[in-house]
Every structure is written in structure tokens, then in C-alpha cells.
Amino acid sequence: MESAVEKVKTMEANFGGTEILAPLRDIFGKACKPGYPRQLFVFTDGEVGNTIQVIDEVKTNSSSHRCFTFGIGEGASTALIKGMAKAGTGHFQFVSGKDRMQLKVMQSLRFALQPAVTNISLNWHPPGGMEVAPISETPLVVFNGQRTVLYAQLKGKADENAVGCASLHYTLCDKEYKAEIHFGLKHDKHxxxxxxxxxxxxxxxxxxxxxxxxxxxxxxxxxxxxxxxxxxARVISTHTAFIAINKEKNEAIQGPMVKRRIPFAGFNSMAFCSGAPMMMACAMPRRAKARPPQPKMRFQKQCDFYSRMPDVCAEIEMIPERTDPLLNLVSLQNADGSWNLEKGLMTLFSKTEKEVLQKMPVEIKDKSVWATFLALLWLHGFNSHQKDEWEFVALKAVSWIKAQTSLNPKLCLQAGNDLLGCQVDLQTLAL
CATH class of the missing domain: 1.10.287 (Helix Hairpins)
Structure with missing residues (x-):
């Protein structure tokens, strides 16, 4: 871990274009360690010219790993980020605006470490004379906190009083489950x-x-x-666009555009043009190839009936490590979950070495035990609002402290609260 951290510190974002396929093939070409399922995390701020090949590579190796993806900024390819996560039965995240990357990463890490619902199958039992055509593809995996919506089309004729059934089978923690739902065929007039x-x-x-x-x-x-x-269905696709229709004449509106500025929350203004007081939107095939996404724009111009949206610029909040106390504390943690009583840690606590050592209980012979206890108190006492980001860090520290012998947690708790000026109990620390 220390070697990896040192390597990251020497990296700069000057690698040229986004190349993902070659690294993926290199990773998939190496065997997994026994007992350690492969969890792949991919971060990218751009797009690639071989999206299909990248997704296919992930899908081909989906039986041996799970893929979690992160799109950073407005320029990240949605198709790439979502496609890789779906092919690798993982989860995708987008980091934009003032989002904290740490929070998004920890959310996905939780998904990677927890048991997931697998072996999902949805079976339909329609009434006689009817058949079911699935529209949505059944997912291979569902994580805790996620939901999935599946669509199917009923075909044929049957008595409106007939009742059908759908049964869902899945596996969780090596245990099989089954759920059933019955549905009627009576048409709802509303x-x-x-x-x-x-x-x-x-x-x-x-x-x-x-x-x-x-x-x-x-x-x-x-x-x-x-x-x-x-x-x-009047639903837009990659090959269609909405155009303005005059409802009275049932014709597409022709002529010069008329620009109107409409106040819109989140933007200075939004321009929409029309040529008739009464309009409806209709999906029509595009006559020309769609323009590629414009940089720094949330919305893409689809046809000449819409004027260009104002540029929407969003800067990612990249906080330098030295100015983020939480990241500093995490960077000082050892691989075994402990902290050393060093200058960087005491600077975070705003305490001198003399003050820290004076408050250390005499029963503690190892300064690392005292430093780790103080780090836990600091996390719970002053950073509870960011617990989602440091929860795993604290769990690792607690595990290390419990492994230490001849430790009186109550003495450490009282001395630590007095030193840092917080009020945390042993139950909160999970000790």
C-alpha cells in the first residue's frame, strides 16, 4: 500500500488521450489471488474512440470480476461509464460540480464489499392464450440500496377476469429466495x-x-x-428529434425562429423558439447526423427549432491534500490500521508533543496505541458529518486496538476527551 501511495504522488494528469482497452487486457490477463475476488475500479474524465470494444472486453471477463466506474467532470462519456459498469455487473458514479470524489468512491466500495443479489431470474405465467415478450434485460446482480425496473409486453387475447403470475428467483448469501406477484388483465379506463x-x-x-x-x-x-x-411511442431516441407542430394545421412549423427568454432555476436564462401559439412535440427521424456533444454543455442541440443553451461550466472541487484535515489523517494511517505518534498527527490535533504525552495514560507503553485512540476520537468528535468517507478507516483502527493487550479503554477515553475537548463514548467508538 505504501508503494502504491508513493507512486500516485508522482503521477500527473498529462498522459494524453484516454486509453483503457490495453490496461484492461493486461489486468484480465493476470490470475486472481485465491480467495480474493477481483474488484475493478475505473476512473476517467473523458471518452474513448473504441467504446464498444472496451465494453465487450469487460463483458467477456465478467465472470471473474466486478467493474465499478467513475465519470469525472462534464466531459466523461456516459455510454462508457454506464456500459462498463453494466457489463461488469458493477456500479457507476458521476463526479461533477462540487461533489466530493471520496464519498462517491466509498459508496461504490461498500457495494464491492457487501454480498449482492445474484442468479436473478424472472419467470412469467400468463393466462391461457397469452404470451409474454420481455422488453428489459434481467440484471445479473443487484446491490443493497439499488432497484431495478423490468418491462415485459403481454401479447394475445384472454378473458379480462383472468389472472397471471410472475415469479422472481434470486440468491443472497448462498441462500435461494422466491417471490411471486399476481396481476389482472382488466383494462383501466384511466x-x-x-x-x-x-x-x-x-x-x-x-x-x-x-x-x-x-x-x-x-x-x-x-x-x-x-x-x-x-x-x-413519441419517445426520443438517438435517431429521432423533437420538432414543433402546429396543432391546428397538424403541420411542422416553418419560417424564421422567434427567440423567447424564459427564466429557469439554475441558469441565467433558457432560450426556446416557437412559431405558433399552440404547439405539440412529436418525435421525428433526424434528417442529418446529430452533432457531437458540445464541451461544457449539459444539453445538446437536437434540431434547428431550439436555440443553443447557454454554456454550463462546472468545476470539480479538487481539494489539495494539505488543506483537507480528513484526507491528511487518512494518509497518515498505517496499513495495519494504526497511527504513529508523529508531528503531522499532532498538527491535526492542534497540540504539541508535550501536551499529547502528558495526557497519555501511564498504562499505555506503545505510543501508537495512544495515537490511534486519539485519531478515532478526532474522527467521531469533529468529523461525524463525513462518516461515510472514513467509516472503513475507523473499522480498521478499532480492529487493531482490540488486538492490543493490557489496554484500559475507559482510561484512554477520559484522557483523550480531555485532551481534544470532545465528548465521545465507548459505544460510539465500537469499543
Missing amino acids: CRLTAHRLAAKSLMKGMEDKERPGSEGGDESIKKKIIEISTE
Whole structure:
């Protein structure tokens, strides 16, 4: 770990373009250590020209690892970040604006360390005369705190009073579970099309993921099917765009654009143009190839009926290590979970070496025990609002302290609270 930390300190963000495929192949070409499942964390602030190949490489090796991805900043490729995580049955995170990267990483680390739901299968038992066509792909894994929505299409004819059944099978901690739900077929007169459109979006997303740039024949048929579904369901896709329609004449609005500025929370203004008082939006096939995403923009211009959104710039809050006390404390922790009683640690506590040693109980013979106890008190007493970031750090320290013999936690607690000026109990410290 120390070698890795020292290596990171010498790195600079000047490696040129984003190259992910070669490092992935190098990683996958090495055998995993027995008893240690491979957990792959990928950080990137850009995009690659071979997204499909990268995702396919992760999917090919998905049986031997889980892949967790992090997109940093507005320029990170959504398709790459989500695609790799999905192919590697992992989890993705985006770090933008003033997000703290540490919090996002720790969230994914929790997913990597906890048991997950696996061997998921959804079985349909429709009434006679009907069949079920799955629209969504059943996930390979679901982590704690996550949810997944699956869509399916019922086809055929059956009595409206008939009842169908869907059964879900899955495994958690080597134990198999089963859940069932029954559903009726009676038509709801007040049913809206929201669920149908969400299902159409899910179906198109699956088709878009299968498209391969440069292939012949197959891609055109997929594109044609996507356009058909998009225009029928009125849900936008990668091959369609919304245009303004005059509802009275049922015609696309022609003529020069008229710009109107509408106040919008989060932006100075948003421009929208129209040519008629009454309009509706309709998904139509794009006549020209879509423009690539513009840098520093949240929204992409889709067609000439929309004027360009103002640039939205978001700077990632990269706090230098020397100005973040929490990161400083973490960097001083040893690999076994302890801390040494060194100058950097006492500077964090705003105490002199003399003050720290005067308060150390005489029963403690190892200064590292005292330093580790103080570090735990400092975390709980002054950084409880960032517990999600340092929780694993504290667990490791507690495990190390419990392994020490002839230690009186109560004496250490009282002396430590007096020295640091906090009020923490042993229950809070898990001691």
C-alpha cells in the first residue's frame, strides 16, 4: 500500500488521450489471488474512440470480476461509464460540480464489499392464450440500496377476469429466495401511457446498445426499428428529434425562429423558439447526423427549432491534500490500521508533543496505541458529518486496538476527551 501511495504522488494528469482497452487486457490477463475476488475500479474524465470494444472486453471477463466506474467532470462519456459498469455487473458514479470524489468512491466500495443479489431470474405465467415478450434485460446482480425496473409486453387475447403470475428467483448469501406477484388483465379506463413510454424507452436503449458503428445491414434494420418505436411511442431516441407542430394545421412549423427568454432555476436564462401559439412535440427521424456533444454543455442541440443553451461550466472541487484535515489523517494511517505518534498527527490535533504525552495514560507503553485512540476520537468528535468517507478507516483502527493487550479503554477515553475537548463514548467508538 505504501508503494502504491508513493507512486500516485508522482503521477500527473498529462498522459494524453484516454486509453483503457490495453490496461484492461493486461489486468484480465493476470490470475486472481485465491480467495480474493477481483474488484475493478475505473476512473476517467473523458471518452474513448473504441467504446464498444472496451465494453465487450469487460463483458467477456465478467465472470471473474466486478467493474465499478467513475465519470469525472462534464466531459466523461456516459455510454462508457454506464456500459462498463453494466457489463461488469458493477456500479457507476458521476463526479461533477462540487461533489466530493471520496464519498462517491466509498459508496461504490461498500457495494464491492457487501454480498449482492445474484442468479436473478424472472419467470412469467400468463393466462391461457397469452404470451409474454420481455422488453428489459434481467440484471445479473443487484446491490443493497439499488432497484431495478423490468418491462415485459403481454401479447394475445384472454378473458379480462383472468389472472397471471410472475415469479422472481434470486440468491443472497448462498441462500435461494422466491417471490411471486399476481396481476389482472382488466383494462383501466384511466390508465395513462407513461408506463408504455418508459417501456418503449427501455426497449430502444437495449437496441441502441447493440448497434455497432461501421457494420452493414444489421445496424440499418436496428435503426429502422428504433425510429419506428420512437415515432409511435413519441419517445426520443438517438435517431429521432423533437420538432414543433402546429396543432391546428397538424403541420411542422416553418419560417424564421422567434427567440423567447424564459427564466429557469439554475441558469441565467433558457432560450426556446416557437412559431405558433399552440404547439405539440412529436418525435421525428433526424434528417442529418446529430452533432457531437458540445464541451461544457449539459444539453445538446437536437434540431434547428431550439436555440443553443447557454454554456454550463462546472468545476470539480479538487481539494489539495494539505488543506483537507480528513484526507491528511487518512494518509497518515498505517496499513495495519494504526497511527504513529508523529508531528503531522499532532498538527491535526492542534497540540504539541508535550501536551499529547502528558495526557497519555501511564498504562499505555506503545505510543501508537495512544495515537490511534486519539485519531478515532478526532474522527467521531469533529468529523461525524463525513462518516461515510472514513467509516472503513475507523473499522480498521478499532480492529487493531482490540488486538492490543493490557489496554484500559475507559482510561484512554477520559484522557483523550480531555485532551481534544470532545465528548465521545465507548459505544460510539465500537469499543
